[in-house]
Amino acid sequence: MLRDMDEEVRFHVEMRIAELRARGSSEAEARAEAMRRFGDTDDYRQHANRRAARRARHHRALEWLDEWRQDLRFAVRQFRKSAAFATLAVLTLALGIGANTAIFTVVHRLLLDPLPYPNGNRIVLLTVQTPNRGPTPVSIAAVSAWRARAHSLEMIAAVSVNALLVQDAAEQDTIPASVTSNYLTLLGITPVIGRDFTDADERGENGKVAMITYGLWQRAYGGRASAIGERVRGAEGKSYTIIGVTPADMSIPMSFRQRGAKLHEATPSIWVPAPLDSVGTYGEVFGRLRAGVSAEQASVEMQSIVDSARMVASGGLVPRPAVCCARAMRAQDLIDPRETRAIEVLFVAVAVLLLIACANVANLLMSRAWTRRREFAVRTALGAGRGRLARLVLTESIMLALAGGVLGVAIAWETLRVIIALRPPALANLADIRLESTVLLWSAGISVATGILFGAGPALFAGGRSVGDVLRSETRASSGDALARRTRSALIVAEIALSLVLLVGAGLLVRSFITLLETPLGFEPHGLIAADMLLPPPRIMPQVEKPAVERAILEHVRAIPGVLDAAIGTMPGDPYRAFGTFTVDVDATGQSHAIQELGTVFMTPSYFRVTGMSLLEGRLPDSTRWGAVGGPGAAVNTAQPPTEIVINQTLAHLLWPNGGALGAMIHSGRPRGPRESSVVVGIVNDVHMPGRAGDAPTEYQMPVPVEVPLVARFRGSPGEMAATLRRTIAEADSRVVRQTIVLGDDYFRDALAPTRFAMSLLGGFAIVALALSVVGLYGSISYSVGQRTREIGVRVALGADARAITGLVVGDGFRLAAAGAVIGGIGAVVATRTLETMLYGVTASDPLTFAAIALLVVGIALLAAYVPARRAARIDPTEALRAD
Amino acid sequence: MARDTSDLLHGTLDLLVLKALSWQPMHGFGLTKWIEERTRNELEIVDSALYKALHRLEDTGAISAEWGVSDNNRRAKYYSITTRGKQLLRTEVATWKRYVAAVTGVIENA
Numbered sequence: 001m002l003r004d005m006d007e008e009v010r011f012h013v014e015m016r017i018a019e020l021r022a023r024g025s026s027e028a029e030a031r032a033e034a035m036r037r038f039g040d041t042d043d044y045r046q047h048a049n050r051r052a053a054r055r056a057r058h059h060r061a062l063e064w065l066d067e068w069r070q071d072l073r074f075a076v077r078q079f080r081k082s083a084a085f086a087t088l089a090v091l092t093l094a095l096g097i098g099a100n101t102a103i104f105t106v107v108h109r110l111l112l113d114p115l116p117y118p119n120g121n122r123i124v125l126l127t128v129q130t131p132n133r134g135p136t137p138v139s140i141a142a143v144s145a146w147r148a149r150a151h152s153l154e155m156i157a158a159v160s161v162n163a164l165l166v167q168d169a170a171e172q173d174t175i176p177a178s179v180t181s182n183y184l185t186l187l188g189i190t191p192v193i194g195r196d197f198t199d200a201d202e203r204g205e206n207g208k209v210a211m212i213t214y215g216l217w218q219r220a221y222g223g224r225a226s227a228i229g230e231r232v233r234g235a236e237g238k239s240y241t242i243i244g245v246t247p248a249d250m251s252i253p254m255s256f257r258q259r260g261a262k263l264h265e266a267t268p269s270i271w272v273p274a275p276l277d278s279v280g281t282y283g284e285v286f287g288r289l290r291a292g293v294s295a296e297q298a299s300v301e302m303q304s305i306v307d308s309a310r311m312v313a314s315g316g317l318v319p320r321p322a323v324c325c326a327r328a329m330r331a332q333d334l335i336d337p338r339e340t341r342a343i344e345v346l347f348v349a350v351a352v353l354l355l356i357a358c359a360n361v362a363n364l365l366m367s368r369a370w371t372r373r374r375e376f377a378v379r380t381a382l383g384a385g386r387g388r389l390a391r392l393v394l395t396e397s398i399m400l401a402l403a404g405g406v407l408g409v410a411i412a413w414e415t416l417r418v419i420i421a422l423r424p425p426a427l428a429n430l431a432d433i434r435l436e437s438t439v440l441l442w443s444a445g446i447s448v449a450t451g452i453l454f455g456a457g458p459a460l461f462a463g464g465r466s467v468g469d470v471l472r473s474e475t476r477a478s479s480g481d482a483l484a485r486r487t488r489s490a491l492i493v494a495e496i497a498l499s500l501v502l503l504v505g506a507g508l509l510v511r512s513f514i515t516l517l518e519t520p521l522g523f524e525p526h527g528l529i530a531a532d533m534l535l536p537p538p539r540i541m542p543q544v545e546k547p548a549v550e551r552a553i554l555e556h557v558r559a560i561p562g563v564l565d566a567a568i569g570t571m572p573g574d575p576y577r578a579f580g581t582f583t584v585d586v587d588a589t590g591q592s593h594a595i596q597e598l599g600t601v602f603m604t605p606s607y608f609r610v611t612g613m614s615l616l617e618g619r620l621p622d623s624t625r626w627g628a629v630g631g632p633g634a635a636v637n638t639a640q641p642p643t644e645i646v647i648n649q650t651l652a653h654l655l656w657p658n659g660g661a662l663g664a665m666i667h668s669g670r671p672r673g674p675r676e677s678s679v680v681v682g683i684v685n686d687v688h689m690p691g692r693a694g695d696a697p698t699e700y701q702m703p704v705p706v707e708v709p710l711v712a713r714f715r716g717s718p719g720e721m722a723a724t725l726r727r728t729i730a731e732a733d734s735r736v737v738r739q740t741i742v743l744g745d746d747y748f749r750d751a752l753a754p755t756r757f758a759m760s761l762l763g764g765f766a767i768v769a770l771a772l773s774v775v776g777l778y779g780s781i782s783y784s785v786g787q788r789t790r791e792i793g794v795r796v797a798l799g800a801d802a803r804a805i806t807g808l809v810v811g812d813g814f815r816l817a818a819a820g821a822v823i824g825g826i827g828a829v830v831a832t833r834t835l836e837t838m839l840y841g842v843t844a845s846d847p848l849t850f851a852a853i854a855l856l857v858v859g860i861a862l863l864a865a866y867v868p869a870r871r872a873a874r875i876d877p878t879e880a881l882r883a884d
Numbered sequence: 885m886a887r888d889t890s891d892l893l894h895g896t897l898d899l900l901v902l903k904a905l906s907w908q909p910m911h912g913f914g915l916t917k918w919i920e921e922r923t924r925n926e927l928e929i930v931d932s933a934l935y936k937a938l939h940r941l942e943d944t945g946a947i948s949a950e951w952g953v954s955d956n957n958r959r960a961k962y963y964s965i966t967t968r969g970k971q972l973l974r975t976e977v978a979t980w981k982r983y984v985a986a987v988t989g990v991i992e993n994a
Binding site (some may be wrong): 004005007008009011012013014015016037038039040041043044047051054 | 911912913928930931935939943954959960
């Protein structure tokens with residue numbers, strides 16, 4: 001280019017010189033004049049250089065693009081020709097990428113971005129948790145203080161769903177929720193039609209206004225825009241003017257159910273504005289973190305505000321016990337740490353799986369690189385540098401990886417379906433999981449990264465080979481090949497080691513699961529069904545009526561054909577928890593014990609028969625006392641005889657380690673109040689729900705007039721029984737507002753679900769990992785047999801028999817497998833420590849599991865080596881020595 | 885349209901070059917001669933500026949270049965106008981006329 005421009009200019013200058021000379025100037029004059037006419041040569045030279053450089057860059061870019069297109073076309077042709085290799089590679093990668101995508105979706109949905117609102121990660125639930133006493137309602141004083149002074153929170157809103165306002169089942173459709181006017185703003189959403197609440201609405205200045213949910217809008221108002229301004233009837237006969245409609249996917253974040261409470265899950269249909277003071281008292285208080293502030297920082301600030309407020313209120317002295325533990329909790333913080341751990345483990349497991357897949361494909365590619373060495377030599381001879389060859393190989397790798405990625409998305413989809421089917425209840429919001437764009441981007445990203453990762457090895461091997469050597473037929477291994485062989489072996493060993501780690505983890509989880517299954521429950525869930533009923537508020541149904549209502553319902557249920565017996569009571573293992581100080585009288589040795597937390601199950605005496613629990617000592621409470629007011633925490637007339645209770649073994653051992661529980665008394669104390677006493681009349685067995693360490697200390701006593709569930713034992717189809725039960729209860733008393741029916745089998749299955757979830761997924765990934773490793777091993781050994789055909793031929797010719805050859809090859813395989821097993825074993829010892837919180841009945845370094853898995857892996861590896869070994873043994877020496 | 889000095893110079897040269905090439909393809913020296921003749925030696929073009937203009941116009945696609953043989957059997961680079969160049973020429977002529985009219989308007993009415 002530069003030359004071009006120079007020649008052009010030279011022509012011009014010479015023409016001018018010629019012209020000037022023709023007009024009579026001398027050579028020197030002409031030249032001088034021509035140069036003058038030309039102008040500033042330095043400037044021009046700069047221009048010319050710049051232009052040439054620009055042009056050169058442009059050409060290089062075009063060349064690049066062209067080469068790249070060539071590479072792509074070539075790669076596609078290659079893959080079509082060796083379809084088997086391409087298919088194997090793509091499938092392998094698809095498995096790895098697919099598993100990763102699926103688990104990343106879960107991680108993204110649960111841990112990274114759980115709330116479906118803009119800035120969802122900044123929404124926190126404001127709570128106060130007293131250790132030893134469980135969660136306490138957040139006081140309005142605290143909330144007001146936070147609203148005024150907390151810098152870490154941008155805003156505070158509250159929502160309260162008062163299902164107790166609903167009078168009867170017919171009103172279920174119009175459950176109201178009270179919200180502060182900034183609730184939608186905090187969530188970051190706007191009404192579909194109409195307007196949002198304002199402070200004036202909160203103060204009631206605009207009369208009774210409300211927003212309705214999308215569902216109600218469609219159902220009762222046909223989705224008409226004219227619904228704005230119409231009236232809607234809420235609970236208790238109140239009527240509101242509709243001012244807006246909330247979006248379809250709006251709900252209450254971090255709902256009660258997710259926090260494990262057993263309250264009735266009520267979905268509101270109407271949102272009514274109210275001030276923070278009234279909403280916050282019974283509802284949930286949410287805050288939005290200021291950008292850049294963490295939940296921990298907010299918690300600390302909240303706590304210090306509360307502390308200083310108490311200091312001021314108490315004139316500088318902080319009374320004890322201090323309110324503790326104000327916390328701002330994000331949705332992620334509400335997940336059981338064991339579930340979080342399980343997901344983290346799975347995330348690592350799929351990463352390992354992807355590594356194994358990459359190792360396999362790298363091996364495949366390296367073998368092919370060897371096969372293509374002549375092609376590479378020719379390319380080098382034709383002028384391709386190492387970089388060019390590397391680019392070629394990388395293009396092929398990335399293409400394979402992207403193809404694997406596309407197929408992987410399909411695999412991820414299927415895997416997600418399995419995950420959703422397996423999900424434990426704590427991960428309930430996995431139900432509406434989709435492949436979102438973030439996840440697809442992630443998929444594409446790891447596909448490309450994978451391609452580069454496994455392409456790097458072969459790319460490095462592609463160039464750098466002496467052209468002459470290769471084009472001449474060479475059968476002696478050069479040092480480069482030894483390196484390739486060692487790398488391949490190292491990859492195989494690594495794959496086996498990693499697979500072993502995954503398998504050991506899965507094995508430990510399987511044993512845990514079996515332990516859980518075999519631990520005697522203490523009751524019989526199969527054939528058990530529970531119904532939790534919500535009765536109307538006291539002004540509709542006075543407290544004193546409730547025992548009679550429940551007795552009536554119980555009789556109706558007992559009369560259902562197929563029901564063997566029914567009783568009042570909750571599902572075993574899940575009592576109502578009370579906090580306080582429970583003490584006992586001094587025993588014979590002068591000691592007295594106390595506990596701070598007690599579980600209570602309200603039941604009628606046939607409860608134990610219905611649930612399948614056993615009375616170990618003593619007798620059941622006197623059922624004529626049903627309806628008498630009692631129970632921990634209730635005010636009582638001390639003239640009443642003490643409540644008769646039955647306790648479980650745990651409670652008996654806690655309070656009377658030396659025995660003597662029967663006939664003894666438990667006193668529940670409060671700092672300033674009458675002591676409430678119960679007398680132990682019987683002892684029942686503990687309930688061991690899977691996943692819980694032992695049973696909570698529990699007392700069983702006759703019901704008090706609050707809502708209590710009932711349980712029934714039945715024969716027949718569970719689905720039909722559930723429907724019949726629901727119908728019967730509704731018919732028995734139409735004032736029952738809502739029912740939640742739970743089958744014993746489901747209850748038990750849900751408790752098992754976390755372990756089953758982790759076990760199945762980890763097990764599945766581990767098996768795939770092992771399969772890939774074995775395929776890799778098989779491929780590697782087959783390949784090396786192919787490489788060593790000559791050598792084997794020589795051995796056979798020198799007298800080695802089939803057994804010796806087989807032994808030779810299998811020996812190679814064994815060495816790889818054993819090395820992998822040892823390394824994997826060491827790695828597993830370290831890795832399985834992360835599973836400790838998820839294991840039952842096995843330790844993280846259980847030798848039996850380790851040994852069994854190691855034997856399994858080595859055994860399968862030997863089998864994989866055996867097939868090529870047999871092939872090797874049948875090599876005809878004359879063929880071998882002739883062939884190349 | 886505001887134009888500063890270098891813009892003006894560029895623009896005028898471009899205009900002349902395009903107009904010249906709209907007659908027939910020429911090499912750089914030929915262009916110089918053509919412009920000198922046509923302007924009756926009123927304008928003396930600095931050669932390096934001309935070549936810079938030619939290269940610029942070639943890079944933007946207004947003219948295209950080809951090596952050829954000159955009248956005296958030497959290798960020379962011939963430039964010809966493209967369709968795009970023709971369009972550009974039309975625009976530049978219109979702009980030039982407007983510019984001239986504007987300036988004339990000022991100086992004649994002072």
